[in-house]
Amino acid sequence: MYDIIIIGAGAAGLTAGIYAGRGGMKTLIIEKTFAGGQAATTYEVDNYPGFDETVSGAELAMKFEKHAKKFGAKIISEDVKEIDVDAKVKKVITSKGSYESKTLILALGATPRELGLANEKKLRGMGVSYCATCDGAFYRDRVTAVVGGGDTAVEDALFLSRFCPKVYVIHRRDELRAAQVLQEAAFKNDKIEFIWDSVVEEIIGKDGVEAIRIKNVKDNSEKTLSVEGIFVAVGIVPHTDLVKGKIALSEQGYVETDDTMQTSKPGVFAAGDCREKILRQVITAASDGATAAYATERYINENGV
Numbered sequence: 001m002y003d004i005i006i007i008g009a010g011a012a013g014l015t016a017g018i019y020a021g022r023g024g025m026k027t028l029i030i031e032k033t034f035a036g037g038q039a040a041t042t043y044e045v046d047n048y049p050g051f052d053e054t055v056s057g058a059e060l061a062m063k064f065e066k067h068a069k070k071f072g073a074k075i076i077s078e079d080v081k082e083i084d085v086d087a088k089v090k091k092v093i094t095s096k097g098s099y100e101s102k103t104l105i106l107a108l109g110a111t112p113r114e115l116g117l118a119n120e121k122k123l124r125g126m127g128v129s130y131c132a133t134c135d136g137a138f139y140r141d142r143v144t145a146v147v148g149g150g151d152t153a154v155e156d157a158l159f160l161s162r163f164c165p166k167v168y169v170i171h172r173r174d175e176l177r178a179a180q181v182l183q184e185a186a187f188k189n190d191k192i193e194f195i196w197d198s199v200v201e202e203i204i205g206k207d208g209v210e211a212i213r214i215k216n217v218k219d220n221s222e223k224t225l226s227v228e229g230i231f232v233a234v235g236i237v238p239h240t241d242l243v244k245g246k247i248a249l250s251e252q253g254y255v256e257t258d259d260t261m262q263t264s265k266p267g268v269f270a271a272g273d274c275r276e277k278i279l280r281q282v283i284t285a286a287s288d289g290a291t292a293a294y295a296t297e298r299y300i301n302e303n304g305v
C-alpha cells in the first residue's frame with residue numbers, strides 16, 4: 001500500500017514526488033512514456049527561476065526526475081488502464097499489474113492540438129511552436145504567425161508583438177472567440193495583422209520555417225507569407241480520458257480542483273496541465289505538484305486513512 005500514487009511524471013508529477021518523498025510518504029510515480037512530460041520535449045527553457053543561462057527542456061526534466069528519486073519516490077514505466085477513485089483505498093490498474101494507495105495525484109498532462117500538416121512535427125522547435133510565452137523571445141526581430149482565434153492565439157500575438165516586427169494572426173473564421181478586451185488590444189496593435197477566413201495549408205522550410213501557404217476558405221484563393229515562426233494556438237487536449245465520468249471535468253475536459261488541488265473525489269488530487277487553470281507552464285506545474293503533495297499529506301493525517 002502506497003501513501004501516494006502519482007500518475008504522470010511531468011513537471012507536476014515529479015515535483016509532487018519530490019515533496020511527497022521528502023515528507024517521508026511512500027510514493028509511487030507511474031509514467032507511460034518518459035519522465036519529464038512536455039518540458040522534456042521543449043527545446044530551451046529560459047523562464048524557469050534559477051536557470052538564468054538557458055537550459056534545455058530535456059536537462060531540466062532530468063533534474064526534476066533525479067531530484068524526485070533522491071527523496072525516495074519510485075518511478076515505474078507502465079500504462080495506467082483503469083483507476084478506482086471511489087473506495088477509501090484507491091486502486092490503479094496498469095498494463096503490468098495493480099497498485100493500491102491511500103491517495104492519488106493525477107498529473108496527466110495535456111498536448112497542444114496540432115494542425116496536422118506534413119512539416120509540422122519535423123519543424124517543431126525549429127520554427128513551429130505551441131507556446132509563445134515559452135519560445136517567443138527566441139523570435140526577436142523576426143516575422144511570425146499565430147494560428148487560432150481564441151484567448152491563447154490573441155494573447156500569443158500580443159506577447160509576440162513585443163519582440164517581432166510583424167505578427168500575422170490566421171483565423172479560420174471572420175470573428176474571434178477571444179475575450180473582448182484581448183480583441184481590442186490586438187486590433188489597435190500596429191504590429192498585428194489579422195488574416196480572416198483562412199487556414200494554413202503548408203509549412204514551408206527545410207531546417208527551419210521559411211514561409212507558410214494559406215488558403216482563404218471562402219474564395220479558395222491562396223497566398224504565401226514569409227515567416228520564420230508559426231505559433232499554433234488551436235486549443236489543447238487534456239489527457240483526461242482515464243477519469244472521464246469518474247471525477248468532475250470542465251466543459252473543455254480539464255480536471256476541476258479547488259486551490260488545494262483537491263478534485264471532486266476525496267483523496268484524489270490533480271496537478272499540472274490536466275487541471276483547469278489559466279497558465280500552463282513548467283513553473284505552474286511544479287507549483288501545483290508541491291501544493292498537491294502537501295494537501296495529500298494533510299488529507300491522510302486529517303482523515304486517518
Ligand code: NAP
Pocket residue numbers: 114115147148149150151152153155172173176177199233234235236252278
Ligand atoms: P480555444 O478557446 O478552444 O480556441 C481555439 C481556437 O483555435 C478557436 O478560435 C478555433 O476556431 C481555432 N481552431 C481550433 N481547431 C482549429 C483547426 N484545426 N484549425 C484552425 N483553427 C482551429 O483554445 P484556447 O485559445 O487555447 O483557449 C482554451 C481555454 O483556455 C479557453 O477556455 C480560454 O478562454 C482559456 N484561456 C484563457 C486565457 C485567459 O483568460 N487569459 C488565456 C488563454 C486561454 P473557432 O473559433 O472557429 O472554433
